[in-house]
Amino acid sequence: MRLDKFLSDMGAGTRSELKKEIRRSGVTVDGKVIKDPGFSIDASSYVVFRGSVIEYEEFVYYMLNKPAGIISASDDDRESTVVDLIGEPKRRDLFPVGRLDRDTEGLLLITNDGALAHRLLSPKHHVDKVYYARVSGILEDSDIELFRDGLVLTDGLECLPAELKVLSVSEDDYTSEAEITIREGKFHQVKRMFSSIGAEVVYLKRLSMGPLVLDPGLEPGAYRRLTEEEMSSLGL
Numbered sequence: 001m002r003l004d005k006f007l008s009d010m011g012a013g014t015r016s017e018l019k020k021e022i023r024r025s026g027v028t029v030d031g032k033v034i035k036d037p038g039f040s041i042d043a044s045s046y047v048v049f050r051g052s053v054i055e056y057e058e059f060v061y062y063m064l065n066k067p068a069g070i071i072s073a074s075d076d077d078r079e080s081t082v083v084d085l086i087g088e089p090k091r092r093d094l095f096p097v098g099r100l101d102r103d104t105e106g107l108l109l110i111t112n113d114g115a116l117a118h119r120l121l122s123p124k125h126h127v128d129k130v131y132y133a134r135v136s137g138i139l140e141d142s143d144i145e146l147f148r149d150g151l152v153l154t155d156g157l158e159c160l161p162a163e164l165k166v167l168s169v170s171e172d173d174y175t176s177e178a179e180i181t182i183r184e185g186k187f188h189q190v191k192r193m194f195s196s197i198g199a200e201v202v203y204l205k206r207l208s209m210g211p212l213v214l215d216p217g218l219e220p221g222a223y224r225r226l227t228e229e230e231m232s233s234l235g236l
């Protein structure tokens with residue numbers, strides 16, 4: 001791999017900035033100062049840049065507690081995105097695994113591993129996603145059965161069976177709290193499912209995706225690398 005591409009992939013800067021800096025100040029590769037941005041390196045090369053050793057990592061994985069008000073995209077001309085929340089130095093090839101609505105909070109995996117994203121998102125794999133929802137409306141036992149039997153949305157879309165757990169109901173406020181497990185990820189799916197039974201989602205948070213559970217220590221907007229155990233639970 002070219003030296004400038006390697007440093008850019010590892011989050012040291014853009015290719016054009018790095019080309020200039022390498023020509024000007026050089027990079028130490030295996031003890032020699034290199035000023036050629038196209039110099040060829042491999043995984044065993046010992047690279048020191050700006051005084052730090054830069055180790056090669058093919059894939060990175062972050063667990064983010066997505067805050068409300070931020071869009072699930074890699075970059076956007078006008079708005080800040082979930083990837084912007086990952087601080088520097090960061091790789092330029094990060095993306096969120098799936099989308100949460102702008103007003104939805106909770107677990108979002110940010111990575112550059114396309115194969116893992118495909119495994120988690122492919123409709124064939126039916127990965128469980130658990131959400132906490134506060135809805136306007138009174139949830140009843142009969143709703144649990146409707147979700148379990150597979151709801152048909154108002155536009156005719158048939159949902160796979162889902163698990164609805166009613167956590168609390170307040171007749172005074174006319175609100176309910178619930179946990180819902182779905183095995184697919186259609187656009188606005190949870191909101192549309194509740195809407196089809198006459199309840200409106202007023203707050204939504206994703207708690208888990210497959211084996212990955214949102215770390216309760218992460219405040220909205222905070223993130224961390226996945227642990228070794230989390231990575232192995234994902235088969236990494």
Ligand code: URA
Binds near residue numbers: 101191
């Ligand atoms: N379902 C929704 O309606 N919104 C989300 O953000 C995620 C699932």
